[in-house]
Amino acid sequence: MGQELPADVLQHALTKAGVHPGDEVIVPSYGTSEVVQAVRQAGGLPVYVDIAPDTFCIDPGAVEAALTPRTSAIVPVHQFGHRADMARLSELADSRGLLLVPHAVQRSSSAETAVRQANAAFLTQRLNDVITPRVQPGAEHAFLQYVVRVPGNGRPDRDAFARTLRAKGVRCQVPVQTPVHRMPPFRRDVWLPETERAADECLSLPVEAGMSRRELQRVASSCNALGGLLQPA
Structure with a gap:
């Protein structure tokens, strides 16, 4: 990575x-x-x-x-x-x-990047109830992290979603817990709505180059099984 x-x-x-x-x-x-x-x-x-x-x-x-x-x-x-x-x-x-x-x-090697991109494409095709990453036309995405948005009521639902996935053995992490402008050493009184929303909704799912298709399918299936539990208010 x-x-x-x-x-x-x-x-x-x-x-x-x-x-x-x-x-x-x-x-x-x-x-x-x-x-x-x-x-x-x-x-x-x-x-x-x-x-x-x-x-x-x-x-x-x-x-x-x-x-x-x-x-x-x-x-x-x-x-x-x-x-x-x-x-x-x-x-x-x-x-x-x-x-x-x-x-x-x-940067990682081009071969490793290509595998991560393929793994990311596999998940994107199969995930149903999270908002998958978008790649802008003409842009490059190396998928150093595969970051989805969990729909619902922000941080409480995202955190509940993450806890349930971890209980199922799926490694996941919140990519940005606290935006820098809210960290005590760097605090500034500014309102950045998209930054705040991303910090509340985003979750990183595994797409490492060493993952098998079976492991990737397990990630997708575990996420999709939660779709009916966490819906937007």
Whole structure:
């Protein structure tokens, strides 16, 4: 599985790109704190913006709305293996003279990525009662995590769904428990509705390259068996 690069590597990239102390740097809150730590280490001021609900990546429209004369850079994150909308972000950065410094990941081999993509396609074809990942036209998705939305009443239903799956022996995890802007060391008083909704609804299901079709079918069957229990209010 690919892993996000450490904060000090991103901090070096930001400094080398030209981020100066006091500069505003636009970042997503949905994800790990690594990006915010790197911005702070570079002397920048993190500005949180919302995500696009279908990709979980930073929303270019939200980025544009957050720009001020003090903005110097944008840090997109290719969330869960889905590439951010780099075409729109590049156009926006170029038009405003901003730095664009993507948070890269350590990539897996192409063979492993292809297997994960095939496993993800297998689940997508068979899952009935969760909202499966969407891949934007022309975008790349390496499926470092296979993240679904559990319909219902948000966090309580998602957590109940996860507990039941684990009881059935299905490994699953909440990909983002707390958005960065609500973590005490990085707290900001901002309202990011799509970020909050994703934190309440999302669940990561296993699609590792070593999984057999039987194991994948067990994941799908276990999820589908819960469909009648958790429905939107």
